[in-house]
Amino acid sequence: MQLTEIRIAGFGGQGVILSAMVLGKAASIFEKGYATVTQNFGPEARGGACSAQLIISDTPVAYPYVTQPDIMVVMSQEAYNRFAPELKDGGTLIVEQDLVRVTGLDKKKEIKVYGIPATRIAESLGKKMVLNSVMVGFFTALTGLLDPDAVRKAVADSVPSNFRELNLQAFDKGFECGSTASPNTVETELEAESVTEAG
Amino acid sequence: MKADPRGVLTGEHFIDGDHACCEGALAAGARFAAGYPITPSTEVVERFAARVPTVGGTFIQMEDELAASITLQGAVWGGAKAFTVTSGPGFSLMMEHIGYAAMTETPCVFVDVQRGGPSTGLPTLPAQADMMQARWGSHGDYAVIALCPNSPQECFDLTIKAFNLAEEFRVPVMFMMDEVVGHMTEKVVIPPADQIEVTPRKHTKKSVEEFEPYNTNGDMVPEIAHAGEGYKFHVTGLTHDERGYPNMTPQTQDRLVRRLQNKITSAADRIAMFEEADLNDADVVVVSYGITSRVAQRAIDTAREQGLKVGKLRLITAWPFPEKKIRELAGRVKAFVVPELNLGQMALEVERAAGGQAKTFSLTHAGGSVHHPEDILKVIVEASR
Numbered sequence: 001m002q003l004t005e006i007r008i009a010g011f012g013g014q015g016v017i018l019s020a021m022v023l024g025k026a027a028s029i030f031e032k033g034y035a036t037v038t039q040n041f042g043p044e045a046r047g048g049a050c051s052a053q054l055i056i057s058d059t060p061v062a063y064p065y066v067t068q069p070d071i072m073v074v075m076s077q078e079a080y081n082r083f084a085p086e087l088k089d090g091g092t093l094i095v096e097q098d099l100v101r102v103t104g105l106d107k108k109k110e111i112k113v114y115g116i117p118a119t120r121i122a123e124s125l126g127k128k129m130v131l132n133s134v135m136v137g138f139f140t141a142l143t144g145l146l147d148p149d150a151v152r153k154a155v156a157d158s159v160p161s162n163f164r165e166l167n168l169q170a171f172d173k174g175f176e177c178g179s180t181a182s183p184n185t186v187e188t189e190l191e192a193e194s195v196t197e198a199g
Numbered sequence: 200m201k202a203d204p205r206g207v208l209t210g211e212h213f214i215d216g217d218h219a220c221c222e223g224a225l226a227a228g229a230r231f232a233a234g235y236p237i238t239p240s241t242e243v244v245e246r247f248a249a250r251v252p253t254v255g256g257t258f259i260q261m262e263d264e265l266a267a268s269i270t271l272q273g274a275v276w277g278g279a280k281a282f283t284v285t286s287g288p289g290f291s292l293m294m295e296h297i298g299y300a301a302m303t304e305t306p307c308v309f310v311d312v313q314r315g316g317p318s319t320g321l322p323t324l325p326a327q328a329d330m331m332q333a334r335w336g337s338h339g340d341y342a343v344i345a346l347c348p349n350s351p352q353e354c355f356d357l358t359i360k361a362f363n364l365a366e367e368f369r370v371p372v373m374f375m376m377d378e379v380v381g382h383m384t385e386k387v388v389i390p391p392a393d394q395i396e397v398t399p400r401k402h403t404k405k406s407v408e409e410f411e412p413y414n415t416n417g418d419m420v421p422e423i424a425h426a427g428e429g430y431k432f433h434v435t436g437l438t439h440d441e442r443g444y445p446n447m448t449p450q451t452q453d454r455l456v457r458r459l460q461n462k463i464t465s466a467a468d469r470i471a472m473f474e475e476a477d478l479n480d481a482d483v484v485v486v487s488y489g490i491t492s493r494v495a496q497r498a499i500d501t502a503r504e505q506g507l508k509v510g511k512l513r514l515i516t517a518w519p520f521p522e523k524k525i526r527e528l529a530g531r532v533k534a535f536v537v538p539e540l541n542l543g544q545m546a547l548e549v550e551r552a553a554g555g556q557a558k559t560f561s562l563t564h565a566g567g568s569v570h571h572p573e574d575i576l577k578v579i580v581e582a583s584r
Contacts, residue, residue: 021384025213028386035213037384062496063572064383 001033001058004145005066009051009083010075010096015132019073020052022136022154023146027056030150036061049078056145071143073135074100075118087111094139096131097186114142115186116177122170130163130170137174142181200399202226202359204392205254211388216354216381217242220310220374221250222389223358224282228397229308230256231274231281233267235289238322239378240312243284264289268296272305276434278400278425280362282308286378287316290329290336298337299436300371301459304413304421306400308361310374312381313489313540315566325378326566327489328541333373334518340456342463344470345373345518347488351385357515363398364470368462369420375517377540379490379569403430412443413455419462463519472515473524477503481510482533483582486525486549488514490569491538498575507583517545522552529553534582538562538575558582 006023010016017039024035039052053066068088074080075096084102087093089109095102097115105111116138122131133155140151152171159167206225214222221243224232230251234244248258256279261267264285271281285293290311300307313329315321333345344364348354354376361372403410403422410430415421424430433443438455440446463470474492477499478484487495492513502509512528514521525535525548534557537546546561553559560582564570 021213024384029211029213035385038379039382061385062493062500064379064490064493065569 001027001031001056001145003055003057003059003061004071005069005088006054006056006071006073007051007066007069007083007086008054008073009049009079011048011078012050014050014075015129016050016075017052018158019132019136020054022133022158023139023151024054024056025158026146026151026154030153031147033058034060036064038064049076049082051079051083071139071145073139075131075135077101092143094135094142095186096135102186112183113186114138114178114181114183116174116181118174121173121177125166125169125173127163127166130167133159133167133170134174137171137176138178138181139174140171141175141178148175200397202392202395202397203228203254207389207392207395209389209391211386213384214351214387215242215384216348216351216376217312218246219351219354219387220284220358220376220381221246222387223355224308224362225250225254226355226389226392226395226397227280227359227362229280229282229362230254231258231271231279232283233259233261233270233274233281234284235261235264235267237264237286237289239314239381240284240286240289240310240376242381243310243312264292265296268293268309269299271307272296272300272303275305275307276426280306280366280400282310282362284310284312286312286314286322287326287329288319290332294332294336297343297371297373298339298341301337301341301343302339302436303434304369304423304459305371305434306365306369308358308365308372308374310358310376312376312378314378321567323378324567325490325569326540327375327377327491328544328566330375330517330539330541330544333375340460342460343371343373343518344368344463344516345375346472347375347514347517348380349489349492349513350380351383351387353515354380355387355389359395359397363396366398366400367420368466369401369423370463373518375489377489407431411441413439414441415458419458419465467519467521468523470516470519471521471524473521474511474513474515476511477508478510478512478528480508482508483536483579484510484512484528484532484534485536485538485575485579486512486514486545487538488517488545491540494569494572495538495575497572498579501572501576502579502583507579509579509583514545520545520548520552522548525549525552526554526556529556532557534558534560536560536562536575536578536582538564538570538578540564540566540569
C-alpha cells in the first residue's frame with residue numbers, strides 16, 4: 001500500500017464523499033494502513049460539483065491533499081472536465097460511463113481508462129442511491145489497492161443498517177464487473193451507444 | 200482520576216477533526232455546551248447535541264456567541280465541565296467573556312475552528328489568523344493557554360488535555376483548530392476510559408466557615424466551590440479580593456492581575472508541548488503548528504533529501520509560547536522558518552524569543568488554502584545559505 005493519491009468527483013447526491021470515506025476506512029481501520037480524506041466545502045457542494053480527496057499509504061500521511069492523482073473516479077462530465085487533466089502519467093481513470101464522455105485525454109500520458117454504468121446497475125438492483133457502492137466495488141477489483149474483504153466490511157460499517165444488504169450486493173456487482181474489465185474500451189462503447197440512441 | 204466510561208466511545212473510528220474534538224470533550228467529562236452554529240465548527244456541537252443526552256448532559260443553542268460564551272460559565276459555576284465552539288466572527292464576539300473567564304478563574308474551553316478573516320472572510324476555508332487574538336483578544340492583562348492540534352487524533356487527545364489544563368489552572372483554554380484539521384477525516388483511536396486521565400475540579404475541602412473564594416492559600420490557583428453548595432459564593436468581573444468582594448485598590452489589582460498572569464507563565468515549561476525532530480544537527484528550524492505543520496513536513500523531507508540540515512519544531516502549545524525552547528535553539532542554529540496561514544503572527548514570537556541570535560523568516564499566507572510545500576522549501580533553501 002504505497003502512497004496513492006485518489007480523487008473521487010461527481011455531483012452532490014452520488015455518494016462521492018461516502019465512497020472516499022468507505023475506502024479510507026477500509027485502508028486505515030480494516031487494514032493496517034493510513035488514510036486521509038479531505039473534501040471540498042462550500043456552496044458548490046450543494047447539488048453541484050462535489051469532490052473528495054483520499055490519500056492511502058502504509059506510512060502516516062503528512063500533506064493531506066492530492067497533488068497528482070494516481071487514480072481518479074469521475075461520475076459527472078463537469079468533474080471529468082475539471083479534474084481529468086490532473087491525472088498522473090500512467091494513472092487510472094474510472095468513469096461512470098453513461099454520464100462521462102472521455103475526450104481529449106493526452107495519449108502520451110498512457111492513462112488506463114475504465115468505465116462502468118454504475119447508475120444503471122444500481123437502478124437494476126432497486127435503488128439508484130447505491131451507485132457509489134457499485135463504484136467502490138469496481139474500484140476495489142480494478143486497482144487491487146485494498147483487500148476486498150476490508151472494503152466490504154467498510155461498506156457494511158458505513159451505510160444505514162436497513163440498506164446494508166443492498167449496498168453489499170451493489171459492491172459485489174461492481175467488484176464482479178471490475179474483475180473482468182479491460183482498459184480503454186469506454187470511448188468506443190460510448191460512441192456506439194450514442195449512435196444507437198440517435199437511430 | 201479516570202474518565203467516566205459513559206462518555207468514552209472506545210474503539211477505532213474514521214471521523215473528522217470536529218467530531219473527534221466532540222468525542223474528546225465527552226471523554227474529558229464535558230456535560231454542557233452552549234453554542235451558536237458557524238462554519239467550519241458546527242459539526243462539533245452538532246455531534247455533541249446528538250451524543251450528550253445519552254451520557255446525561257445538555258446542549259443549548261443560544262441566540263448568539265455572546266450568550267453562548269457566558270452561559271457555559273454559568274454551567275461551570277453550577278458544577279459542570281463546559282465548553283463552546285465557534286469560528287472567527289463568533290470568536291470575536293466571545294472576547295468579552297473570555298476576559299470574564301480569565302478574571303473569575305472559570306475553568307472552561309473555547310474551541311475556535313479557524314477560517315479566513317477578518318470579519319465574515321472565508322467561511323469554508325482555512326486560516327490560522329486568530330492566534331494573537333487567542334492570546335490578547337480581551338482587554339486587560341491576563342494569560343490563557345492555547346493548543347493547536349494537527350490531526351483528528353490530536354483533536355481528540357488534546358481536547359482532553361485542554362479540559363485538564365483548564366481545571367488545573369482555572370483558566371479558559373483556547374483550542375485553536377483550523378478548517379482543514381476540523382474537516383479532515385482520519386483514523387481516531389479512542390482508548391478505554393480507564394486509560395484516560397481526567398483532571399477533576401479543584402474543589403475546596405474546607406468547611407463552609409473557613410472557605411474564601413479567592414484565597415489561594417499560598418498556591419497560585421484558588422480552590423473552587425460551586426453555587427448552591429452552601430459556601431460563600433460571589434463571582435464578579437470586578438477586581439476582587441480573596442473573599443471575592445469587589446476591591447478597587449491598586450494593591451488588590453496588582454496582586455490579582457499579576458497572579459492571573461503568573462499562574463500560567465510560571466508553569467510555562469510544564470505546560471509547553473511540542474514535537475521536535477532533527478534538531479541536533481540543524482542549521483535551520485521550521486517552526487509550525489496546526490495544518491501548516493503537515494504541509495511543512497513535506498518541505499522538510501524534501502530539504503533533507505537534498506542534504507540540507509533542517510529540523511522541525513511543531514508547536515502543540517501556542518500559549519504560553521515556548522520561548523525557552525526557541526531561545527535555546529537560537530543560540531545554535533542559523534535561522535527559523537515560520538510558515539503560517541496568516542500575515543505573520545507566531546513568527547513575531549519566534550523572532551522575539553530568538554532575541555537576534557538567529558534570523559527569523561516569516562512565510563505568510565492570507566488563508567483560503569494551505570502553502571505550497573515548494574514555497575516552504577524555497578525559504579528553507581534561502582535560510583540555509
